[in-house]
Amino acid sequence: xxxxxxxxxxxxAELGCKCPSLENLRExxxxxxxxVIEDLNHFNNHNPPYVITPARIDSEDCCDVKCKGYAISxxxxxxxxxxxxxxxxxxxxxxxxxxxxxxxKIQVTPECGMVDIPNIKDTHFNLHEFENHKSFNITxxxxxx
Amino acid sequence: xxxxxxxxxxxxIPQFPKELTKIGDLIYFQGSLMSVYKDKDxxxxxxxxxxxxxxxNRWLVYQTDIKILAExxxxxxxxxxxxxxxxxxxxxxxxxxxxxDIVNCKIISGKHIPNQYLPQNDIFxxxxxxxxxxxxxxxxxxxxxSSNTINNSKIFDILEEAQRNNSELINLHIKSSNEKVGFGxxxxxxxxxxxxxxxxxxxxTAINLFDNKGKASEDKVRRKNxxxxxxxxxxxxxxxxxxAASFSVFLxxxxxxxxxxxxxxCTEKITKTVFKLFEASLAxxxxxxxKPFIDNGMxxxxxxxxxxxxxxxxxxxxxxxxxxxxxxxxxVFNPQKANSIMKNLSVLEVSNxxxxxxxxxxxxxxSTNYTFKFESxxxxxxxxxxSEQLKNGMFAFNLQSIYQISLxxxxxxxxxxxNIDEKITMVASIEDKAN
Numbered sequence: 001x002x003x004x005x006x007x008x009x010x011x012x013a014e015l016g017c018k019c020p021s022l023e024n025l026r027e028x029x030x031x032x033x034x035x036v037i038e039d040l041n042h043f044n045n046h047n048p049p050y051v052i053t054p055a056r057i058d059s060e061d062c063c064d065v066k067c068k069g070y071a072i073s074x075x076x077x078x079x080x081x082x083x084x085x086x087x088x089x090x091x092x093x094x095x096x097x098x099x100x101x102x103x104x105k106i107q108v109t110p111e112c113g114m115v116d117i118p119n120i121k122d123t124h125f126n127l128h129e130f131e132n133h134k135s136f137n138i139t140x141x142x143x144x145x
Numbered sequence: 146x147x148x149x150x151x152x153x154x155x156x157x158i159p160q161f162p163k164e165l166t167k168i169g170d171l172i173y174f175q176g177s178l179m180s181v182y183k184d185k186d187x188x189x190x191x192x193x194x195x196x197x198x199x200x201x202n203r204w205l206v207y208q209t210d211i212k213i214l215a216e217x218x219x220x221x222x223x224x225x226x227x228x229x230x231x232x233x234x235x236x237x238x239x240x241x242x243x244x245x246d247i248v249n250c251k252i253i254s255g256k257h258i259p260n261q262y263l264p265q266n267d268i269f270x271x272x273x274x275x276x277x278x279x280x281x282x283x284x285x286x287x288x289x290x291s292s293n294t295i296n297n298s299k300i301f302d303i304l305e306e307a308q309r310n311n312s313e314l315i316n317l318h319i320k321s322s323n324e325k326v327g328f329g330x331x332x333x334x335x336x337x338x339x340x341x342x343x344x345x346x347x348x349x350t351a352i353n354l355f356d357n358k359g360k361a362s363e364d365k366v367r368r369k370n371x372x373x374x375x376x377x378x379x380x381x382x383x384x385x386x387x388x389a390a391s392f393s394v395f396l397x398x399x400x401x402x403x404x405x406x407x408x409x410x411c412t413e414k415i416t417k418t419v420f421k422l423f424e425a426s427l428a429x430x431x432x433x434x435x436k437p438f439i440d441n442g443m444x445x446x447x448x449x450x451x452x453x454x455x456x457x458x459x460x461x462x463x464x465x466x467x468x469x470x471x472x473x474x475x476x477v478f479n480p481q482k483a484n485s486i487m488k489n490l491s492v493l494e495v496s497n498x499x500x501x502x503x504x505x506x507x508x509x510x511x512s513t514n515y516t517f518k519f520e521s522x523x524x525x526x527x528x529x530x531x532s533e534q535l536k537n538g539m540f541a542f543n544l545q546s547i548y549q550i551s552l553x554x555x556x557x558x559x560x561x562x563x564n565i566d567e568k569i570t571m572v573a574s575i576e577d578k579a580n
Contacts, residue, residue: 056176
């Protein structure tokens with residue numbers, strides 16, 4: 001059970017449900033990949049989707065979905081992250097202004113927060129940051145032209 | 146500073162005219178990116194995210210036929226096809242604020258959708274990206290819609306269009322990743338070059354099919370006197386109409402001729418030959434096998450067609466349908482494929498020589514360079530040089546008499562060259578005193 005409070009605990013409380021569900025979370029200590037904007041200091045690179053405005057929130061979403069809106073999106077596999085971003089940008093070119101058009105490499109440690117289990121197919125997972133985690137040190141590894 | 150969203154022409158309306166209920170998401174990542182809604186009459190609407198700034202998310206909203214939605218989910222229709230086929234040809238542009246409230250709403254024409262809002266034309270549905278897909282399928286009973294309802298993933302159903310028009314149709318669907326081709330609009334220069342290069346390819350194929358230079362064979366019918374013009378007309382088409390969808394042109398043959406032996410039209414034969422060339426040119430081996438049936442006219446016209454695609458960064462889908470026998474065929478060219486085929490064509494080596502005998506007139510004689518221009522009675526023009534043996538005797542030739550001549554035609558194409566060089570030498574010439 002997590003002893004360190006989560007960074008977005010205030011928002012979690014407002015959801016009025018069990019967020020995040022700790023039984024499904026665990027530690028992670030490895031490299032992970034993220035869609036980032038080339039300007040590494042950009043707000044969107046360091047914040048979860050529901051904190052980035054305007055969020056695409058659906059008020060009827062279930063607790064679990066809304067809770068993940070306050071987590072950082074990451075991938076364990078670089079190639080799969082790249083393919084996913086390429087497809088998103090081919091589908092919606094202006095998404096590059098929101099998600100970015102680069103893949104950034106991040107070292108995630110147990111001190112950053114807790115993660116859910118990566119999706120088998122696309123390796124996407126969510127990191128719920130701890131309160132004392134400030135920001136990530138991101139290195140760009142790929143740029144989608 | 147909050148950057149404004151793109152300014153799109155349209156008619157502003159005070160509110161979205163329908164009351165919609167969300168069913169699920171076709172694309173979801175950190176929030177909805179493409180959602181399906183229904184109205185009270187169970188019509189399906191798509192909310193397609195297109196743009197945002199610091200305060201607004203913008204959606205392209207359109208009603209879609211559930212058959213098309215079913216085919217999209219089955220992976221047979223692309224995302225582009227889906228946007229391309231809105232019910233009533235109507236789009237809404239909807240801006241929502243951070244609370245999800247609609248603050249701006251416009252009715253827009255498909256012609257005004259900017260390229261930045263459109264997907265590339267080879268993007269298909271991936272259920273991995275979806276959410277509540279089961280709800281979408283069950284709400285509209287999409288699994289009960291058979292694939293026979295819409296035959297296959299065509300840009301337009303070419304056979305349906307051909308049947309509707311009761312005519313063979315050729316469809317050229319042109320798309321570009323740049324501004325040259327937009328939704329329902331195209332630069333005149335691009336359209337004219339594409340139409341012209343496809344016509345020249347058809348014309349060269351028609352002339353090749355009804356060849357007069359070689360021996361008649363099963364595949365090549367020797368044309369008769371005076372038939373050249375009518376054969377060229379077999380390759381010609383007239384513009385019928387276009388449809389919004391990047392740019393899609395429908396062409397109809399201006400002349401129809403049916404081969405009584407196999408009951409196919411000449412347009413179908415020409416088109417099948419053109420498509421045979423398309424397919425064979427994908428690989429060097431198959432192109433080698435087709436080599437005896439390709440002439441300089443076809444090679445040059447094909448190269449120019451591909452060059453246009455490559456240089457203008459176009460994607461062209463070519464389709465043909467004959468409603469008489471329900472035959473249809475399709476091929477797609479993009480700059481990468483065009484480039485690859487052009488490389489295959491450039492390494493093709495052609496080297497053959499053959500002789501032909503003709504009757505006709507000299508149109509021009511050049512005693513300085515020992516060259517001639519000769520027109521056969523069938524209307525073919527030959528430009529070449531006199532052989533060493535004939536050079537001294539050329540002064541006896543005139544422009545009025547009919548001559549029986551023998552020509553040696555040497556075709557040579559070395560690897561690295563785009564075209565076949567054709568060298569024509571007149572080796573014999575006798576005045577036809579009978580005429």
